[in-house]
Amino acid sequence: MTPRTLYQKIWDAHVVERRPDGTCLLYIDRHLVHEVTSPQAFEGLRMAGRRVRRPDLTLAVPDHNVPTTPRVRPDGSRMPIADPASAEQLATLERNVAAFGIPFINDRAAAQGIVHVVGPEQGFTLPGTTLVCGDSHTAAHGALGALAFGIGTSEVEHVLATQTLLLKPSRTMEVRVDGDLGPGVTPKDVVLAIIGRLGAAGGTGHVIEYRGSTFDAMSVEGRLTVANMSIEAGARSGLFAPDEKTIAYVAGRPMAPTGAAWERMAAWWRTLHTDEGATFDASIVLDAADIAPTVTWGTSLDDVVPITGRVPDPDSFAEPARREAARKAIAYMGLEPGMPMTAVPVKNIFIGSCTNSRIEDLRAAAAVLSGRRVHDRIRQALVVPGSGLVKRQAEAEGLDRVFTAAGFEWREPGCSMCLGMNPDKVPAGERCASTSNRNFVGRQGPGARTHLLSPAMAAAAAVTGRITDVRELAA
Amino acid sequence: MMPVTRIAGRAIPFGQANVDTDIIIPAEHLKTISRVGLGRFAFETLRSLPDNLFNRPENVEAPILIAGDNFGCGSSREHAVWALMDMGVRAVIAPSFSDIFSGNAFKNGMVTVALPQAVIDRLLATAAQGWVEIDLDAQAVTTSAGDRFGFDMDAFRRECLMEGRDEIGLTLMSEGAIDAYEAQALQLGWQMTSARVA
Ligand code: SF4
Numbered sequence: 001m002t003p004r005t006l007y008q009k010i011w012d013a014h015v016v017e018r019r020p021d022g023t024c025l026l027y028i029d030r031h032l033v034h035e036v037t038s039p040q041a042f043e044g045l046r047m048a049g050r051r052v053r054r055p056d057l058t059l060a061v062p063d064h065n066v067p068t069t070p071r072v073r074p075d076g077s078r079m080p081i082a083d084p085a086s087a088e089q090l091a092t093l094e095r096n097v098a099a100f101g102i103p104f105i106n107d108r109a110a111a112q113g114i115v116h117v118v119g120p121e122q123g124f125t126l127p128g129t130t131l132v133c134g135d136s137h138t139a140a141h142g143a144l145g146a147l148a149f150g151i152g153t154s155e156v157e158h159v160l161a162t163q164t165l166l167l168k169p170s171r172t173m174e175v176r177v178d179g180d181l182g183p184g185v186t187p188k189d190v191v192l193a194i195i196g197r198l199g200a201a202g203g204t205g206h207v208i209e210y211r212g213s214t215f216d217a218m219s220v221e222g223r224l225t226v227a228n229m230s231i232e233a234g235a236r237s238g239l240f241a242p243d244e245k246t247i248a249y250v251a252g253r254p255m256a257p258t259g260a261a262w263e264r265m266a267a268w269w270r271t272l273h274t275d276e277g278a279t280f281d282a283s284i285v286l287d288a289a290d291i292a293p294t295v296t297w298g299t300s301l302d303d304v305v306p307i308t309g310r311v312p313d314p315d316s317f318a319e320p321a322r323r324e325a326a327r328k329a330i331a332y333m334g335l336e337p338g339m340p341m342t343a344v345p346v347k348n349i350f351i352g353s354c355t356n357s358r359i360e361d362l363r364a365a366a367a368v369l370s371g372r373r374v375h376d377r378i379r380q381a382l383v384v385p386g387s388g389l390v391k392r393q394a395e396a397e398g399l400d401r402v403f404t405a406a407g408f409e410w411r412e413p414g415c416s417m418c419l420g421m422n423p424d425k426v427p428a429g430e431r432c433a434s435t436s437n438r439n440f441v442g443r444q445g446p447g448a449r450t451h452l453l454s455p456a457m458a459a460a461a462a463v464t465g466r467i468t469d470v471r472e473l474a475a
Numbered sequence: 476m477m478p479v480t481r482i483a484g485r486a487i488p489f490g491q492a493n494v495d496t497d498i499i500i501p502a503e504h505l506k507t508i509s510r511v512g513l514g515r516f517a518f519e520t521l522r523s524l525p526d527n528l529f530n531r532p533e534n535v536e537a538p539i540l541i542a543g544d545n546f547g548c549g550s551s552r553e554h555a556v557w558a559l560m561d562m563g564v565r566a567v568i569a570p571s572f573s574d575i576f577s578g579n580a581f582k583n584g585m586v587t588v589a590l591p592q593a594v595i596d597r598l599l600a601t602a603a604q605g606w607v608e609i610d611l612d613a614q615a616v617t618t619s620a621g622d623r624f625g626f627d628m629d630a631f632r633r634e635c636l637m638e639g640r641d642e643i644g645l646t647l648m649s650e651g652a653i654d655a656y657e658a659q660a661l662q663l664g665w666q667m668t669s670a671r672v673a
Contacts, residue, residue: 016656039508085506092508136551150551154582162646201545300493421502440497
């Protein structure tokens with residue numbers, strides 16, 4: 001048999017029909033639904049008189065638009081949502097899931113959280129599955145060996161109606177990183193460095209497979225951070241071959257299979273790796289030893305620099321378009337070429353988002369904050385756990401007290417300041433050290449300036465009031 | 476969906492690279508539960524600047540947008556396509572598009588044409604003086620400056636656009652194959668157990 005990549009194996013296992021031009025009707029095993037990209041899809045179904053084919057393979061959770069302030073009063077009653085448009089969007093999701101019989105975790109449930117945190121946590125995300133969601137960071141679920149990608153609302157409707165998607169196979173790209181990460185260097189730094197190398201569109205048309213000893217040694221949560229940002233290099237999906245760590249992670253989760261089904265599936269998962277001799281269409285290799293804590297300086301994901309670096313001089317770029325983009329980005333960000341990154345002051349800190357809001361992320365940030373206070377310059381410092389279960393776990397470990405003692409606000413789970421859709425926004429012209437995944441113009445609120453970094457680095461910036469090399473703060 | 480074969484008229488010479496979906500439609504406008512009405516928020520930040528390209532009278536309701544590399548990168552929000560369509564844009568010409576954006580565009584009957592940067596530069600230089608026409612049948616872009624540029628397009632997408640096909644309806648014709656897949660996958664143990672919410 002011809003050697004196949006992991007991607008090809010999962011793809012082949014899901015082909016319903018193959019068309020002469022190579023387009024395939026692909027079966028979708030798992031579909032996550034949230035409030036923002038689904039209303040028009042349900043409306044489309046209604047208008048065409050169509051049903052949801054497999055509600056049992058679908059799971060809905062509100063996350064993007066929910067407030068992160070308390071949602072229930074001490075007496076257990078529900079707090080009304082202040083913004084009428086947000087309230088209407090959440091109510092629409094509740095109506096739709098009820099009408100179409102879709103399993104639903106509501107915004108008051110302990111299991112509620114960001115879709116990409118909830119999926120793996122609940123065992124809804126499984127290795128070897130195809131998983132989609134109307135959200136580009138769906139790539140995250142590839143950390144468990146699921147072929148996972150973001151889709152638009154028309155595709156959400158298509159999956160609801162048919163449990164399939166019509167797709168052309170992607171090209172494959174190997175991203176190999178070997179070696180041990182230095183102190184203070186985290187999965188977030190690894191993925192920022194990878195995107196810096198690939199460029200914001202370097203992975204377009206490709207599915208990335210992350211390989212090498214650095215990733216083998218990484219926890220499943222760290223892999224979720226890396227796979228999550230595959231889309232920021234233009235790749236629709238990022239994959240990790242499931243290993244014993246993955247299988248142990250999935251075992252016993254509420255929606256994971258049990259008994260004989262578990263045994264059968266785990267046996268299959270153990271065959272899911274790229275065969276010896278299989279080839280990739282593209283390949284890049286990085287050495288873990290070369291990766292430093294990394295931050296973004298601009299408004300595109302390839303605007304990254306090691307923390308020891310400086311804001312670049314736009315003239316240092318060869319291409320005219322890149323030069324122009326850098327000039328604009330530096331102006332928007334209110335920076336000066338040549339400025340050391342560690343001289344950049346920040347007023348806002350955001351620890352959260354589907355990239356970095358799991359328990360390991362909160363532990364890493366709390367370790368830096370323990371016994372310290374946020375700097376006087378900080379106007380707002382938010383910690384938004386990725387799910388209610390992460391929040392409870394953190395509270396059981398006392399992390400919430402570390403954060404609040406340091407001057408952080410401890411919030412309810414949701415997307416929050418990652419996209420500035422709910423009331424959590426960075427004010428225009430202000431700067432935010434953020435553990436989220438996008439530094440685009442206006443992403444965290446109109447006029448907001450974002451620097452992406454790891455949870456430990458965000459905590460360090462909170463303490464000093466400027467972008468900081470966390471290694472200098474080491475206790 | 477409305478079939479499309481030709482789109483002709485003013486082309487907005489925008490040209491910017493890496494235009495992400497947050498630029499096209501900021502997240503605060505995603506609270507809608509409808510597909511229409513987003514046009515007035517399209518490129519909101521850019522349009523708030525004095526003397527911007529989009530608000531020039533000749534560009535209002537222009538059916539074509541000329542953009543730079545990696546257009547539509549970022550989130551999967553189809554609102555980006557709905558906003559563009561609601562402001563009158565029926566086609567975007569750029570050196571490249573994000574995968575999700577071009578898929579979303581296609582599903583709404585919006586045409587995305589990829590042409591090399593050198594061609595884009597030429598279009599940007601000439602568009603302000605006249606019209607641009609995209610012909611899906613001939614697979615060519617022609618302009619009032621006398622230029623003609625052929626382009627490639629996925630055959631299936633081109634056909635669907637030209638016939639205005641409803642993709643879900645098309646897929647439902649394969650329902651038998653989907654049933655068969657589910658039965659066989661169940662047997663092999665691939666078919667995932669149902670999602671259960673405790
Ligand atoms: S946390 Fe941010 S990136 Fe993740 S799903 Fe929410 S909005 Fe998208």
